[in-house]
Amino acid sequence: xxxxxxxxxxxxxxxxxxxxxxxxxxxxxxxxxxxxxxxxxxxxxxxxxxxxxxxxxxxxxxxxxxxxxxxxxxxxxxxxxxxxxxxxxxxxxxxxxxxxxxxxxxxxxxxxxxxxxxxxxxxxxxxxxxxxxxxxxxxxxxxxxxxxxxxxxxxxxxxxxxxxxxxxxxxxxxxxxxxxxxxxxxxxxxxxxxxxxxxxxxxxxxxxxxxxxxxxxxxxxxxxxxxxxxxxxxxxxxxxxxxxxxxxxxxxxxxxxxxxxxxxxxxxxxxxxxxxxxxxxxxxxxxxxxxxxxxxxxxxxxxxxxxxxxxxxxxxxx
Amino acid sequence: xxxxxxxxxxxxxxxxxxxxxxxxxxxxxxxxxxxxxxxxxxxxxxxxxxxxxxxxxxxxxxxxxxxxxxxxxxxxxxxxxxxxxxxxxxxxxxxxxxxxxxxxxxxxxxxxxxxxxxxxxxxxxxxxxxxxxxxxxxxxxxxxxxxxxxxxxxxxxxxxxxxxxxxxxxxxxxxxxxxxxxxxxxxxxxxxxxxxxxxxxxxxxxxxxxxxxxxxxxxxxxxxxxxxxxxxxxxxxxxxxxxxxxxxxxxxxxxxxxxxxxxxxxxxxxxxxxxxxxxxxxxxxxxxxxxxxxxxxxxxxxxxxxxxxxxxxxxxxxxxxxxxxxxxxxxxxxxxxxxxxxxxxxxxxxxxxxxxxxxxxxxxxx
Numbered sequence: 001x002x003x004x005x006x007x008x009x010x011x012x013x014x015x016x017x018x019x020x021x022x023x024x025x026x027x028x029x030x031x032x033x034x035x036x037x038x039x040x041x042x043x044x045x046x047x048x049x050x051x052x053x054x055x056x057x058x059x060x061x062x063x064x065x066x067x068x069x070x071x072x073x074x075x076x077x078x079x080x081x082x083x084x085x086x087x088x089x090x091x092x093x094x095x096x097x098x099x100x101x102x103x104x105x106x107x108x109x110x111x112x113x114x115x116x117x118x119x120x121x122x123x124x125x126x127x128x129x130x131x132x133x134x135x136x137x138x139x140x141x142x143x144x145x146x147x148x149x150x151x152x153x154x155x156x157x158x159x160x161x162x163x164x165x166x167x168x169x170x171x172x173x174x175x176x177x178x179x180x181x182x183x184x185x186x187x188x189x190x191x192x193x194x195x196x197x198x199x200x201x202x203x204x205x206x207x208x209x210x211x212x213x214x215x216x217x218x219x220x221x222x223x224x225x226x227x228x229x230x231x232x233x234x235x236x237x238x239x240x241x242x243x244x245x246x247x248x249x250x251x252x253x254x255x256x257x258x259x260x261x262x263x264x265x266x267x268x269x270x271x272x273x274x275x276x277x278x279x280x281x282x283x284x285x286x287x288x289x290x291x292x293x294x295x296x297x298x299x300x301x302x303x304x305x306x307x308x309x310x311x312x313x314x315x316x317x318x
Numbered sequence: 319x320x321x322x323x324x325x326x327x328x329x330x331x332x333x334x335x336x337x338x339x340x341x342x343x344x345x346x347x348x349x350x351x352x353x354x355x356x357x358x359x360x361x362x363x364x365x366x367x368x369x370x371x372x373x374x375x376x377x378x379x380x381x382x383x384x385x386x387x388x389x390x391x392x393x394x395x396x397x398x399x400x401x402x403x404x405x406x407x408x409x410x411x412x413x414x415x416x417x418x419x420x421x422x423x424x425x426x427x428x429x430x431x432x433x434x435x436x437x438x439x440x441x442x443x444x445x446x447x448x449x450x451x452x453x454x455x456x457x458x459x460x461x462x463x464x465x466x467x468x469x470x471x472x473x474x475x476x477x478x479x480x481x482x483x484x485x486x487x488x489x490x491x492x493x494x495x496x497x498x499x500x501x502x503x504x505x506x507x508x509x510x511x512x513x514x515x516x517x518x519x520x521x522x523x524x525x526x527x528x529x530x531x532x533x534x535x536x537x538x539x540x541x542x543x544x545x546x547x548x549x550x551x552x553x554x555x556x557x558x559x560x561x562x563x564x565x566x567x568x569x570x571x572x573x574x575x576x577x578x579x580x581x582x583x584x585x586x587x588x589x590x591x592x593x594x595x596x597x598x599x600x601x602x603x604x605x606x607x608x609x610x611x612x613x614x615x616x617x618x619x620x621x622x623x624x625x626x627x628x629x630x631x632x633x634x635x636x637x638x639x640x641x642x643x644x645x646x647x648x649x650x651x652x653x654x655x656x657x658x659x660x661x662x663x664x665x666x667x668x669x670x671x672x673x674x675x676x677x678x679x680x681x682x683x684x
């Protein structure tokens with residue numbers, strides 16, 4: 001028994017004929033796909049290349065007399081995250097409510113139309129939101145803000161003196177919240193609709209009211225989806241430029257007060273306001289702040305998408 | 319030990335419908351809503367008569383009336399129906415309110431844009447540029463031309479790249495490359511628009527060695543960075559909807575793969591792809607920040623994408639608002655008219671896209 005059994009020769013594999021058309025076409029699609037990877041890499045490389053001079057910038061080149069680049073960008077990073085956080089605080093409960101209304105409360109026939117109406121909010125250009133925020137919303141909310149300061153001025157967040165124009169960071173947060181509502185709503189709505197019908201019906205059959213059914217079947221199922229939808233909304237709010245640039249008057253400072261006339265500004269708004277007049281190292285400094293914004297939003301989106309994708313594998317929704 | 323049970327003397331009460339007993343009639347919440355509005359409204363009237371407020375505060379009345387309704391609705395239901403149905407009603411009222419609250423900004427925004435935009439929404443606005451205009455007059459023709467050229471160019475770049483990528487992902491892509499592209503496309507949809515503008519600026523400033531470069535084509539590149547992921551996502555979804563039987567039928571007839579894609583898969587999904595592209599255009603056409611950075615702004619006509627600054631409609635709105643001249647109202651009017659034009663374009667694109675999706679989509683199933 002020293003010789004291994006001779007295997008019968010495998011039948012010759014039939015190879016599909018390679019046609020030039022097939023080669024060209026598949027190469028073109030691969031090239032297009034790779035172009036996306038190349039673009040993302042190029043965004044990173046070129047932003048870094050143009051940012052290098054900023055990291056060694058002299059105090060004279062930085063606006064506001066900051067000592068070095070990091071002292072300059074610190075308050076901007078704070079303002080960006082603070083404004084986005086406030087916007088998220090307003091938008092997420094509203095968006096969950098709207099998504100539930102469309103998926104589980106509205107009459108079936110109206111639901112899709114109502115979804116379109118909310119999507120319309122996403123289509124409005126940000127510059128129009130800026131105009132609206134400054135001419136309609138700011139004067140409208142100003143009396144409320146001054147009442148808030150009168151009644152709750154002892155609370156650090158509402159410390160006075162109140163802004164006379166209503167152009168405060170809380171107003172900006174409302175505008176941002178309206179702008180990120182549609183994306184959070186759309187994603188949560190889809191997640192809620194994916195709840196297994198049998199779970200819902202089982203809850204109802206056990207005598208649960210509609211709210212108890214949602215609490216026990218829909219919300220636990222949708223929780224990871226809500227988290228990632230909120231993070232995508234956060235990504236949008238972090239990068240939103242024009243609404244902030246138009247509504248806030250620019251200041252570079254760290255302050256938690258919501259209703260005063262001096263407010264921290266955001267990275268994106270700071271770039272938009274200063275870029276047209278910037279020159280020399282000033283341009284590099286602004287690009288470097290943009291690089292930091294890019295890194296922050298990339299990280300937020302990366303985490304959010306990772307959560308969504310992990311979820312996809314288990315939900316059986318696809 | 320004999321107990322005689324007395325037969326029930328009580329007359330059996332007629333039960334109307336055992337399924338609806340103990341449940342409030344449907345009209346009760348609405349009745350309560352109107353009542354609480356009236357109550358709060360009359361409180362405001364009394365305050366006005368007492369001289370506390372000068373005029374009737376409609377917003378306040380509706381707001382506090384609605385808050386009162388949420389509470390009263392809960393209490394009434396708790397008394398008549400019990401705690402669990404009461405909680406259910408409470409959540410229902412909150413969820414419906416969330417939807418109404420979301421509608422308010424949309425309505426207010428549309429109303430403001432239309433009422434402020436109409437005064438200058440006239441012929442000169444669409445036939446003149448801002449060259450040598452100080453104060454009144456002038457128009458946005460240069461901005462409209464710029465927007466059309468830059469967005470058109472961005473579409474020309476994004477659609478082939480985006481569509482081919484989607485085809486790769488659906489028809490060819492297996493393994494690491496496909497997974498990486500899918501993931502990064504998702505991440506790319508979240509790039510802030512201003513970063514896209516900075517990228518285009520950094521790229522062309524280095525490549526062409528002009529530190530202060532401003533030109534229209536750069537704007538188109540920046541918009542493409544924002545537009546490609548949207549096109550990829552929507553086209554991918556549409557290509558996935560094409561039934562596999564169609565592809566298999568084509569292969570069985572000996573049609574090469576690329577011809578199958580071009581002649582069978584794409585025509586089947588073309589309506590959905592068109593819708594996706596139009597929605598992508600409507601998303602980037604209102605982008606301000608990247609164009610402010612790389613395309614700059616100007617008062618004059620510029621038809622050439624490859625040299626000199628180029629005005630676009632969103633940037634026009636912004637600069638008219640931000641750099642108000644001596645006659646501020648004229649600048650504001652132009653800004654609002656520009657905003658109205660933008661909103662009309664975006665809404666029209668959205669509407670047409672939905673109609674295309676509805677009318678031209680293939681009728682699957684029998």
